Amino acid sequence: SYAVDAGAPQRERVQKAVAAATEDGGAAPIAGTAVKRGIYEAEPYAPDVLESCPRFAALYRDDTLLDALRRRLLETLRRTEIRLQVNDGVGGQFGFHCDSSPTLDAREVTALFYLNEAWEPADGGELRLLPPDGESVTLEPRAGRLVFFSAHAMLHGTAPARAPRYCFTLWLYADARDAPDGKKKTPARATDTSLRV
Numbered sequence: 001s002y003a004v005d006a007g008a009p010q011r012e013r014v015q016k017a018v019a020a021a022t023e024d025g026g027a028a029p030i031a032g033t034a035v036k037r038g039i040y041e042a043e044p045y046a047p048d049v050l051e052s053c054p055r056f057a058a059l060y061r062d063d064t065l066l067d068a069l070r071r072r073l074l075e076t077l078r079r080t081e082i083r084l085q086v087n088d089g090v091g092g093q094f095g096f097h098c099d100s101s102p103t104l105d106a107r108e109v110t111a112l113f114y115l116n117e118a119w120e121p122a123d124g125g126e127l128r129l130l131p132p133d134g135e136s137v138t139l140e141p142r143a144g145r146l147v148f149f150s151a152h153a154m155l156h157g158t159a160p161a162r163a164p165r166y167c168f169t170l171w172l173y174a175d176a177r178d179a180p181d182g183k184k185k186t187p188a189r190a191t192d193t194s195l196r197v
Contacts, residue, residue, distance in 0.1 A: 038092025038161075041083045041169075056084060059168075065111075069172060074108060076174040081107075087125055087158075087165040096130060096157040099171065107151035109172040116165055117143040125161035129154060141165055 042049050044060035060082050070077045087093075100107035112127065119125075119142050129137040132153055139147060149156065151171060 036092075036094070038088045038090055039094070040086045040088070043081075043083055065170070066172060069109070074172075074174070077108065077172045078106075079173045081171045081173070083169045085167050085169055087161040089123075089125075089161050089164040091160045091162070093125075093160040094156075094158045096128070096155045098153065098155055099151040102152050104152075106174045107171045108174045110149055110151045110154070110156075111168075111170040111172065112145075112147045113168040113170070114141040114145045114147075114165075115143055115167060116141050119143070119163075119165075123161065123163035123165070124159045125163070125165040126159045127156060128159065129156050141167060 044050065044053065044056045050057045066077060066080050099110050119140060125141050127139040127141060127147060129149060131137070139145065
C-alpha cells in the first residue's frame with residue numbers, strides 16, 4: 001500500500017503523490033502474515049499458512065472469480081493474489097492510499113469481500129473511497145459485500161475499527177511477472193483498464 005496525505009488540498013496533487021510512490025507502505029511480513037497498526041493479514045501461499053489453513057489455500061487456487069471477471073470486465077486479467085485481513089478492533093485503520101501504481105506492478109483491480117455478520121455502525125471500520133473525478137463514498141463492511149475498484153486509481157482508506165473486522169482482499173493482475181508465489185502466465189496486451197465505482 002502507498003500512503004498519501006489525505007488532507008492535501010487538491011485531489012490532483014494526491015493522485016500525483018500516489019503515482020510517485022516507489023516503496024511498500026510498511027507491512028512487515030512474518031511467516032506468511034503481515035501486521036499493520038492492529039491489522040493482521042495472512043497470505044495463503046506462505047508455507048505456514050498453507051499447512052494450517054488448507055481451505056484458504058484452496059480458495060487461493062480457485063480461478064472462478066478471475067475467469068468471470070475476465071469474461072465480463074477486463075479480458076487482460078491474468079492472476080489473483082488474496083489475503084485474509086483481521087482488524088483487531090482497537091482503532092486499526094488504513095489512511096488514504098492506492099494499492100499500486102502502473103509503474104510499480106500490474107495490479108488492475110482490488111476486490112474486498114467482507115465477513116462481518118454482526119457489524120453495527122458503532123463498530124467503525126467503514127471503507128472510504130475517493131474517486132479521481134467524483135464524490136467520496138463510504139461503505140459499511142457488512143457480511144457478503146463485495147467491492148471492486150481500480151488498484152492504481154482509487155484512493156481508499158478505512159475508518160478506525162472499534163470492533164473486530166474481517167475481510168478478504170483480492171488483487172487482480174493483468175500480468176503475472178511479479179507474482180509472489182512464482183506463478184508465471186502469459187503477459188497481457190496493453191489496454192486502458194481504468195475502472196469506476
